[in-house]
Each structure stands twice: as C-alpha cells, then as structure tokens.
Amino acid sequence: MNPSTPVSPSPAQKPAAPAAPPPPKPLLTLKLTPQEEAKYMVDLKFKLMQMKKVLMGVKTELDGRTQLHLAAQDDVTELEKRAKTAKENFKKLSDEIKKQRKAKGKDKEKSKDNNHEDDEKESTDEKKE
Numbered sequence: 001m002n003p004s005t006p007v008s009p010s011p012a013q014k015p016a017a018p019a020a021p022p023p024p025k026p027l028l029t030l031k032l033t034p035q036e037e038a039k040y041m042v043d044l045k046f047k048l049m050q051m052k053k054v055l056m057g058v059k060t061e062l063d064g065r066t067q068l069h070l071a072a073q074d075d076v077t078e079l080e081k082r083a084k085t086a087k088e089n090f091k092k093l094s095d096e097i098k099k100q101r102k103a104k105g106k107d108k109e110k111s112k113d114n115n116h117e118d119d120e121k122e123s124t125d126e127k128k129e
Helices: 034-128
Strands: none
Touching: none
8 A cells, every 4th residue: 555545444444433522611700708698509599489380370360361261162062062052953844834835725726626616616606597
C-alpha cells in the first residue's frame, strides 16, 4: 500500500462516537447566604402554594362545568327522544286523518251513487205511471 493514500475504515470498524457535549452552564448563578437562601426558599414555597390553590380552583371549576355538560347532554338526549315520539305521533295522526278523509270521500261517492240510482229508479217509476 502507498503510505500517502488514506486508509478507509472497514465496514466492521466504526469510528468512535463523538464526545458528549458538556452540560450547559446555568444562566444565572446566585451566591446567597444561608439566611437569604432560606428566605428565597420560603418565598418559592409561598408562590407554589398560591399556584396550587389557583389550580385547585380551576380543577373545581372544570369539574362543575363537566357536570353541567353531562346534565345538558342528558337533557338533549331526553329532548331528542321526545321529538322522535312527537314526530311518530304526528305521523300516526296524519295517516289516521288521511284514512278518515278517504273513508268520507268513499262514503260521499257511495251516497252519490245511491242517490243517482234512486233518481234513476224514480224516473223509471214515473215513466211507468
């Protein structure tokens, strides 16, 4: 082999993994005395407790709204059932009225036919006399 040509690594050999980057440096370093650190921790704890109270209030509000939503869904379901039964009842009544009208129409036709036949009988009776 010629020493001037670079030797490529064989596929079995893998190059070494790059070194892990160093951990990031903190943006702000506080040099506090133990008393200042204690005060800082108390302030943080106070803020944390306030946030906890706020979040508990939000959770309570969401629970209340969830219950309202579920109640509203139940009401909607009930109204949909009522609307369906009302529609069915309306259809039944409509069909019944149509049947009654048809029956009345047939009765009228029969009565007209009967009247017409009666008129014919009367006219033939009159002719006989």
